[in-house]
Amino acid sequence: MSITLILFWFLSVLALFSAAMVVASKNPVYSVLWLILVFFAISGHYLLLNAQFLAIVNIIVYAGAIMVLFLFVIMLMNLNKSNEPKRNKWLNLAGVLAGGCLLLVLVAALKNAETKATLAETGTGNIGLIENLGKALFTDYVVPFEISSVLFLSAMVGAVVLGKKESSPDTAGQSGKSSEK
Amino acid sequence: MHLLSIDWWFLLEKLVLIMVIISLSLVIAMYTTYAERKVAAWLQDRRGPNRAGPWGILQPLADGGKLFFKEEIIPLVSSKFLFILGPSLAMITALLTSAVIPWGTSLHLFGREMPLQIADVNIGILYIFGVVSLGVYGIMIGGWASNNKFSLLAAIRAASQMISYELAMGLALIAVLMLAGSLQMSVIVQNQIDHGWHVIYQPLGFVIFFICALAECNRTPFDLAEAENELNFGYHQEYSSMKLGFYLFAEYINMFISSAVMATLFFGGYDIPFVNEASWGISPNLLALIGFAVLMAKIFFFLFVFIWIRWTIPRFRYDQLMNLGWKGLIPLSLANMVLTAVVMLILKK
Amino acid sequence: MQLTQRAKHVDRHPMTWIERLYFWNILKGMLITLRHLFKRKATINFPEQKRSFSSVFRGLHVLNRDEEGRERCTACGLCAVACPAEAITMEAAERLPGEEQLYREEKYAAKYEINMLRCIFCGLCEEACPKDAIYLSQTFAPSNYSRKGFIYKKDDMLIPNPLTEPETYKKALGERPAKMIGNQ
CATH class of the missing domain: 1.20.5 (Single alpha-helices involved in coiled-coils or other helix-helix interfaces)
Known part of the structure; x- marks a missing residue:
């Protein structure tokens, strides 16, 4: 097992677990903090793909700026466990249904996509480096x-x-x- | 010696470098607190701390010891984990930044070339920005976890200040990046060795960057985040003992790192001014050490300027701070960027 | 109307463009602080160096003895009456036979207290004393942890005996021998 593979599995598990915790956390501030962890894990994936620019921009823009604004709003609203409104049972069911539908659509869309041919090149691709990315953005x-x-x-x-x-x-x-x- | 296809010597070499640089930044931050008290005293015609050891040089140890022995208070209803996470994050982000700064050329030891830089990544500058933008979390989490409205408001005040000044800082840097043609720190330094320091080409950019660095480090005249007397001590109001020490200490490490960044980006990094050191014909190891010493001298000069400014200029009001950031520095840095681009285009033709 | 020539007119004109940049003014301020960096320091390293007092400095009280080592105070209470801060209390007692070498007069102060927190060190007690038994020395009251510690008893203020410990007596006398001798 190469180091890249170990890192890949570690980051994937971290990303999925944190994403689940974003939904599962009772306190919205904790949700935001878990979401930041998700962004870090995703940035780690970008790094594995040798896309350094994307990785760091993901951290600067999402973790560094947008999530701070999220935190601003949530901290100022003072949402606590104690004053969380009681949710309707039917509303919960509707949410589960909607989420399931989205999953279905995603699976249906990705089922026929050719995953084998476009397997990401971990560590070897260099389209994510800033020179290549800039050239691609400003020409093609x-x-x-x-x-x-x-x-x-x-x-x-x-x-x-x-x-x-x-x-x-x-x-x-x-x-x-x-x-x- | 290949296990898991890692070059273990490489790992060891980097580990040693990381240890050295982190302990160096800690020691320098420690003695910056001492320097701050001494310089403040001298500027006010006093003597400063002179009791602990000769000339008071053990004063930082005494301060640290005092902080360690203070009673640790954690507010009862706050989230304990986040309350501890806040200062830890502040410290971690402060220390992380040093990873991409080139501290000198390379040492030749045991037949290996050992660059005095932890990671010469393609996106050096952006890495610094990324870590600096994360520094906000230490403040915000600490302020929120204190479960105190004053702390929360102060944390938000500090965070919005840091975000506002990050923009102007980034825009001021773009002109430098255009000159250097790269985001890589080592390339930027090499460009200055070849063509002269960037501060000659970018005086306005440097001034903007310096002002923003003051604001990012929460230093006077922009230290609203921790205005003890008029704004209720800021986000670390509920903190005591070494957790408070971590916040205060992180500020000094930030000061050291931003001095290093300024020296690297605008003042030639480890370049020795006015001489061509390559023609001296001395061993590269010695040359690397001299370069490191020169970089340190530049850093100490900036640290002195930081302290000097603190004990000269009074604090800004919050609306003045925001006005300066959004209406003053950002348009100015945009203009600087466009001007640089135009001049470069004309000169290239 | 101007009473003196020293009044300074406040300039309230709107700031010019240069002034609004603040750079020039900040630079001026920084130069001023820089100049102070090289000035002589005003601090005196206290326990090692001491500031010299003037010869008329009024510090802690000393209860005096005569040249034979007898207490001069007769507990007449004039100092307590003269004291504007009402810091002095005393109790008188009669000298018993056999105590002649201790007290000069037939009456002496059995208890003599000065509250140093109330005392304003004006020196009126010294002026009021007909026997020259109290005078103000050139030391000041050291700090203390409790209020009680600032109420000085007779033992705290009594000067050492000139016959048995002449050196400490001389030291406690301070720079006032001229006055002492003139009042024999």
Whole structure:
């Protein structure tokens, strides 16, 4: 068993277990912390695929920025075990049904996909290195890349507009700016 | 000696390097606390600690001993695990950053070439950013687990400050990366050895980076995260004993690491200024050690500037802090980036 | 209206662009602190070095003896009356036969206490004393852990006997021999 394989299994188990704990945790703050662990495990997988750039960007953007905003919201809402609302039994059942349907669709979609031919090259591929990734993004995929940047720009403009709507001009500028993140 | 297809000598070599660098950063952080007290005293015409040992050089040990023997208090209704995780995370993230900094060229020992850098990864700078962005969690988890509204608010204040200044820091760095053409730390240093220090080409970028580094380390004038007197001591209000010590200590390690990053990115890293050391014809081992000493000298200079600023400039108000970050530094660093790109394009043609 | 020439006019003009950058002002401030780095330090390393007191410094009280080693105090209570802080209490007692070498007059202070927390070290007791039995020395009250420790008893203040321990007597006398001799 090579070291890569050991790491792969370790990271996979870690990722799946943490993902399960995200759902199972009673306290939403713990859920967020487990989710951060999931991102770390996924970054580890990226590293095994020699996609260093993706791995670190996953950590910077998701674990470092988005999850912090999640934590902000959850910590300020002060959701505790004690004041968790009682859920409807039927609502639980509906949730299980919806999740099962999603699983069914995913399995159906992936069943016919050719997994053998496109097996990931652990440790040898170099498309994830920053030079190759940059070249690919700015030559082959330049149109989708630019379109997605326009999408982000519009999201930023939207955030500023929403923030400016407040009556007091001082606070409006502040919230508009910070929601750009 | 191949088991599990790992080069065990390589592993051993890296382990030794990691041990050395971590203990070095701990010792330097320890003596930065001493330097802080001494310099503060000198700037205020006092003498500073001079009782523990000659010139008070054992003072950090006395401080540490005091923190260890203090009573440890864990709030009853807080989550004990997270309460301990907070300071541990702060310490871990502070120490992790040193992994990609090139501390010198390479040593030649036992017939092996041993680079004085733990990991020369392709994405050195981004790694530093990733770890720094994780530093927020130590503060937030600690503040939340304290189960105290003041701590929570202070933690959120600190976290939003760090996130805000990370942006300007990253944008200021992009111009440097364009000059160097790589994210790899060793390549960036080599580029400076060949073409002169980046601070010559990027003075504005350096100033922005320095201001952001102050904010990232929660140093004055941006130390709102731990404003003892007017903001209720910040996120570590409920902490006592060595757990408080960890938070405070992590700040000093962060200071050391960010000084090292600044020296590496803008001041040539282990490059000896004004001379071509390769033409001296001395052994590469000695040369590596001299380079390491030069890097340390640069780092100590930055540490002194950090302390000097702390005892000169008063604290910013929170809205001033946010204004400076979002309306001042980010547009400025964007302009710096565009300007650099334009100049580079013109010069290349 | 200006009473003195020293009044400083406060400049409240809106900041110019340069001033709003703060850089120049921060630089100026940093240079000021840097200059202090090389200045002479004001601190005195206390237990090793001591600041010298002026010759009229009023510190802890000393109960005096005459040249034969007898206590001078007769417990007349004038010092207690003169004390503005009401820090002095005393109890008088009659000298018994055979105690002539201990007390100079027929009456002496059996108990003499000064509360050093109340005392303001004004020296009025010294001026009030007709027998020159109390004077203020050039030391100050050392710190203590309890309030009780600041109530000085007679034993704490009595000067050593000049006949049996002349050296400690001289030391306790301080820099005031001139006054002592003039009052015989």
